[in-house]
Amino acid sequence: MSQSLALEARNISKAFGPVQALSDVTFGLRKGEVHALVGENGAGKSTLMNIIDGILKPDAGEILIDGEKADIVSPEKAQRLGIGFVHQEIALCPDISVAENISMAATNRRRAFLMNYAETRARAEAALNDLGVVDPHARTGDLSISEQQIVEIAKALTLDCSILILDEPTAALTEREAVKLFDIMARLKQRGISIIYISHRMAEIFAHCDRITVLRDGRHVCTKDVAETDPEDIVRRMVGRHLGDLYPPKNAASATAGDLLAVENLSDGERFADVSFALRQGEILGIAGLIGAGRTEIALGLCGLRPTVSGKVRLDGEDITPQTYSQSIAAGVVYLSEDRKGAGVFVDLPIAANVSALAIEQVSRKPGLVSRSREQAQAARLGAALKLKCGSLDDAVSTLSGGNQQKVALAKLLSVGPKVIVLDEPTRGVDVGAKAEIHRILRDLASRGTGIIVISSELPELIGLCDRAIVVREGRIAGEVTGDDMNEEEIIRLASGVGQKNGRGA
Amino acid sequence: MSAMEEISRPQPRFGIQWRSLGNMRELGLVLIILALCVVMSFASPYFLTWTNFRAMLLSFSIEGIVVVGMTVLLIVGAIDLSVGSVVCFSMVVGGFFFLAGLDPWSASLLAIAACAAIGVLMALCVTRIGLHSFIVSLAFMVIVRGLCLAITGGTPLSLFSLPASFKFIGQGTVYGIPVVIIIFAVVVAIFDFLLRKATVFRKVFYTGSNEKAAEYSGIRTNRVKFFCIVLCSTLAGVAGVIYMARFGAATPTFGLGMELNIIAAAVIGGASLKGGSGTILGAILGMALLSVVSSSLILLDVSPYWQDTIRGLILLAAVSFDHVLHNRKKAGAPRPAGQ
Numbered sequence: 001m002s003q004s005l006a007l008e009a010r011n012i013s014k015a016f017g018p019v020q021a022l023s024d025v026t027f028g029l030r031k032g033e034v035h036a037l038v039g040e041n042g043a044g045k046s047t048l049m050n051i052i053d054g055i056l057k058p059d060a061g062e063i064l065i066d067g068e069k070a071d072i073v074s075p076e077k078a079q080r081l082g083i084g085f086v087h088q089e090i091a092l093c094p095d096i097s098v099a100e101n102i103s104m105a106a107t108n109r110r111r112a113f114l115m116n117y118a119e120t121r122a123r124a125e126a127a128l129n130d131l132g133v134v135d136p137h138a139r140t141g142d143l144s145i146s147e148q149q150i151v152e153i154a155k156a157l158t159l160d161c162s163i164l165i166l167d168e169p170t171a172a173l174t175e176r177e178a179v180k181l182f183d184i185m186a187r188l189k190q191r192g193i194s195i196i197y198i199s200h201r202m203a204e205i206f207a208h209c210d211r212i213t214v215l216r217d218g219r220h221v222c223t224k225d226v227a228e229t230d231p232e233d234i235v236r237r238m239v240g241r242h243l244g245d246l247y248p249p250k251n252a253a254s255a256t257a258g259d260l261l262a263v264e265n266l267s268d269g270e271r272f273a274d275v276s277f278a279l280r281q282g283e284i285l286g287i288a289g290l291i292g293a294g295r296t297e298i299a300l301g302l303c304g305l306r307p308t309v310s311g312k313v314r315l316d317g318e319d320i321t322p323q324t325y326s327q328s329i330a331a332g333v334v335y336l337s338e339d340r341k342g343a344g345v346f347v348d349l350p351i352a353a354n355v356s357a358l359a360i361e362q363v364s365r366k367p368g369l370v371s372r373s374r375e376q377a378q379a380a381r382l383g384a385a386l387k388l389k390c391g392s393l394d395d396a397v398s399t400l401s402g403g404n405q406q407k408v409a410l411a412k413l414l415s416v417g418p419k420v421i422v423l424d425e426p427t428r429g430v431d432v433g434a435k436a437e438i439h440r441i442l443r444d445l446a447s448r449g450t451g452i453i454v455i456s457s458e459l460p461e462l463i464g465l466c467d468r469a470i471v472v473r474e475g476r477i478a479g480e481v482t483g484d485d486m487n488e489e490e491i492i493r494l495a496s497g498v499g500q501k502n503g504r505g506a
Numbered sequence: 507m508s509a510m511e512e513i514s515r516p517q518p519r520f521g522i523q524w525r526s527l528g529n530m531r532e533l534g535l536v537l538i539i540l541a542l543c544v545v546m547s548f549a550s551p552y553f554l555t556w557t558n559f560r561a562m563l564l565s566f567s568i569e570g571i572v573v574v575g576m577t578v579l580l581i582v583g584a585i586d587l588s589v590g591s592v593v594c595f596s597m598v599v600g601g602f603f604f605l606a607g608l609d610p611w612s613a614s615l616l617a618i619a620a621c622a623a624i625g626v627l628m629a630l631c632v633t634r635i636g637l638h639s640f641i642v643s644l645a646f647m648v649i650v651r652g653l654c655l656a657i658t659g660g661t662p663l664s665l666f667s668l669p670a671s672f673k674f675i676g677q678g679t680v681y682g683i684p685v686v687i688i689i690f691a692v693v694v695a696i697f698d699f700l701l702r703k704a705t706v707f708r709k710v711f712y713t714g715s716n717e718k719a720a721e722y723s724g725i726r727t728n729r730v731k732f733f734c735i736v737l738c739s740t741l742a743g744v745a746g747v748i749y750m751a752r753f754g755a756a757t758p759t760f761g762l763g764m765e766l767n768i769i770a771a772a773v774i775g776g777a778s779l780k781g782g783s784g785t786i787l788g789a790i791l792g793m794a795l796l797s798v799v800s801s802s803l804i805l806l807d808v809s810p811y812w813q814d815t816i817r818g819l820i821l822l823a824a825v826s827f828d829h830v831l832h833n834r835k836k837a838g839a840p841r842p843a844g845q
Binding site (some may be wrong): 305324325326328329335337339342343344345346347348349353357358359360361364368369370412 | 703704705706708709711712715716718719720721722723724725726782783
């Protein structure tokens, strides 16, 4: 185990309030290896990486770099120890040039009073040299997502890092761009750089990594050489239980039910075109696709939150194509945003005021005055139905955990008695327990006749929860999967557009 | 949906209200003002007299009407720097039409309408073009001031011929209480009630607290902002008409710098420049604090050259004190898990 480890994390534990995110996790990274770190969302991968990068402090345990105990108190300290972290969300300044972004840390450390643009440019060119064609003078915001990712990697490399953490780097990339990235990884490996590679994609891991560590529910499950194992084994260890136990039973009868909501040839003239699909009675319909494929835009379009140029939305056969979101709410179609804090809830306002926001008139008396007792009763009723855990309904939403915040957002939608609920990443950032609870609530609603459409980037969730899923690629429906066809491989194939032979037209 | 109907009994909670954080803040302000009054009553025998008290109330009553509008605007997340100019515009337009032969009541209505029109123009710039209210109102502060000077030719309009029945608004008393103070009290009572209860104003809180989330709740946030901007300008117009009745003149330089006093009062009273919070009562208390300080400085015979500096320092101290108090409370709340 101690054979030339570039980095070792020993017996790391970390808790967030009542949630134990990591317990006694040990992880070793050999020099010059590509080490995959896998696990379901919430397994503790990000927490572990944030501890290694000095963003979070562990409750217990220690980190060794090159065999020496290191006290990583901040990301800056991590940088000085040679740890580069490319985050899943791109964290670049969009308005400045690529070169300036790459040199940001160096500029920060610089003692001189004036900028040295020649040096900045030279450093950027040197860093980008290996990585491919990105113009160092370009405005960063004008680059594609994959180019921005390359800039992120270049930025990490300029810090003389010997350890590089890549957090789901291919999530936003097309197939071709991903190949380029693996090329870069191979070259970095030759230079002796050790890479921690976080991904959900088994094919990539088995093609490009040396070892795999599996985390589950905050615990270390196993570390194996790629040669010693296979994808099925890893997935089983990741999940650690049968998928059937994780998700509520599906509704087989929905396969033959009539259409509740029908979207016909919907286009916004920009991000999606000619989108047609139907949601059946009692069904949970999934929308899959890569990040940036247009899933969210389609959802926004069908709810009137984003202008569309053509197409129709029918509910029970009646044309309800909304121009504004309030029309959509009136018709009974509501939307839950993927960005909970940014657009889902009012974090500084009381719980009760959040729940009533969608139709404040429902809890008001005649001349337009809010009735406190009705508002409280509404929040108490919906909160109880969703098993919301809170102190007082007058508390601000910011005092709740992620899962309970999401329940408040759900209660808000349910307050209008919707016919169809469109949920965008409904379980993002909520813990495993609350996640299962939200799944149960959705299934319960579906079985009572509310149509549910779920967008999720987490394929196991989509497959476990939904009766059927449509796959979106580059703003169009690439196919539809049900039953046995609904597996990761098939969905990724449709989403990335590789080999159309089994794809079923929508 | 029967699961949804499983009604758990609502837990009645008294005392803590929609503005529970605000209540704390208001109490703190009342204490500061009382403390200042006690100190001043020893320092100057004149301080605790009805005459001085009445003078203080009078001095901020009319401005207080504008503070109401500004507070609503701050809650929705906007700001209006043009209020001083608009108050003046109202006086000048009212005076102009009166001198042109209109009866003072119709002239006043026209003046208020003109101010509302200014508000509509600003609101269009904010909601249609998408400019920030700070820069729009900064431009209109100058534009409207220029209009005042142009209409009057730079010299004050003398309106001594205003009928007594009209002057009564600004100068009269009912049972010894100045009418101005009564109007002010009524406006404050109405808006304080509406802000806490009316659905329209609840939408103001939603929009100011998180505009995106408000949009995603089907609220037409641009309409809400439009309404608030026009409301603020209209109330400034109302204040201008009262000033006209009070002074019997329309000076084209009146109200210079008034906006700072008004914004300061609202912020001392707990309105956030980021939107989403604020109360009418708090803003009025902020106004009262500023007024007590001003009065004290005059009674203590502090050099006028130093008065502004001291006022500024007190503003800074009050806001800092409040901020520290507020943040300590927030730190007690549990942090959401995750990340």
